[in-house]
Amino acid sequence: MKNLITLPTNFDDYLTIENADLRFAEATDVAERVIGAGVEIYPNMDHAAIFCDPPHIVADGLKQLGYVNGWDARCYPSPVDGCDYINVSAQLSADSPARSEGWFDYVAVVHPVDKPALQHMLSQGYGNPFIHHLTWGLVPPEPITVDDFEYANRVVPFMVEKRKVIGDAIGDAPGTLIIALPENVLSHPKFEASLPTWLGDLDEEEYQVESMQGGGFLIQFFVLTGGRIEVALRVDTTQTFNPKSVHKISEDEISAVQGK
Numbered sequence: 545m546k547n548l549i550t551l552p553t554n555f556d557d558y559l560t561i562e563n564a565d566l567r568f569a570e571a572t573d574v575a576e577r578v579i580g581a582g583v584e585i586y587p588n589m590d591h592a593a594i595f596c597d598p599p600h601i602v603a604d605g606l607k608q609l610g611y612v613n614g615w616d617a618r619c620y621p622s623p624v625d626g627c628d629y630i631n632v633s634a635q636l637s638a639d640s641p642a643r644s645e646g647w648f649d650y651v652a653v654v655h656p657v658d659k660p661a662l663q664h665m666l667s668q669g670y671g672n673p674f675i676h677h678l679t680w681g682l683v684p685p686e687p688i689t690v691d692d693f694e695y696a697n698r699v700v701p702f703m704v705e706k707r708k709v710i711g712d713a714i715g716d717a718p719g720t721l722i723i724a725l726p727e728n729v730l731s732h733p734k735f736e737a738s739l740p741t742w743l744g745d746l747d748e749e750e751y752q753v754e755s756m757q758g759g760g761f762l763i764q765f766f767v768l769t770g771g772r773i774e775v776a777l778r779v780d781t782t783q784t785f786n787p788k789s790v791h792k793i794s795e796d797e798i799s800a801v802q803g804k
């Protein structure tokens with residue numbers, strides 16, 4: 545397994561996070577099961593979501609590693625447990641040596657913006673900062689065609705199938721399949737008729753479909769209860785997340801109360 549996935553080897557040199565070992569152990573376990581079920585993932589994680597206050601206690605270390613804080617000129621409002629958080633994303637530059645040391649492509653630096661959020665976050669006893677979740681990137685099916693609709697026609701059923709395979713391999717019910725697609729796929733004349741065939745027997749509450757700001761595909765779901773480990777498929781995105789997806793995930797899929 546060691547040669548198939550990479551965890552940051554020098555994590556403690558840059559970030560002091562009490563629950564990091566626990567999350568890395570969970571992520572490794574998930575990776576073993578996912579790969580064992582025949583699903584290909586990238587060696588480096590797609591992203592980590594880290595809750596903290598104030599944000600610089602995470603962002604400082606990230607900057608030293610070569611991340612660009614707020615690289616996509618976006619922030620993502622995150623109503624977790626009815627409290628107001630804001631997520632500012634950092635991206636590791638492509639040529640950063642930190643990549644070969646196992647660092648994640650992106651980090652969601654999530655911080656409370658109201659006092660109830662701060663108190664709620666601190667009262668969980670996970671530490672400040674704490675890793676909320678870690679996300680493995682799934683290798684997308686090839687070839688990545690130039691026609692977005694044609695690719696959606698392949699990649700949505702691909703993710704519906706992987707969600708089932710991964711759910712069976714892990715033994716936890718997977719979270720909602722959050723599907724963000726290029727706008728021109730949603731406005732395509734064949735979209736309405738094709739979507740049900742892509743989704744198969746998924747119930748209405750098991751998926752959300754939306755357009756991806758800036759284009760590209762981002763399809764994701766949580767694989768452990770409590771929203772601790774996630775998988776995501778990303779193709780040609782120009783920003784880390786999609787605001788509508790983050791809102792839905794924050795409201796319905798995750799909590800600052802994570803249990804074990």
Ligand SMILES: [Fe+2]
Nearest residue numbers: 593677679774
């Ligand atoms: Fe995430």
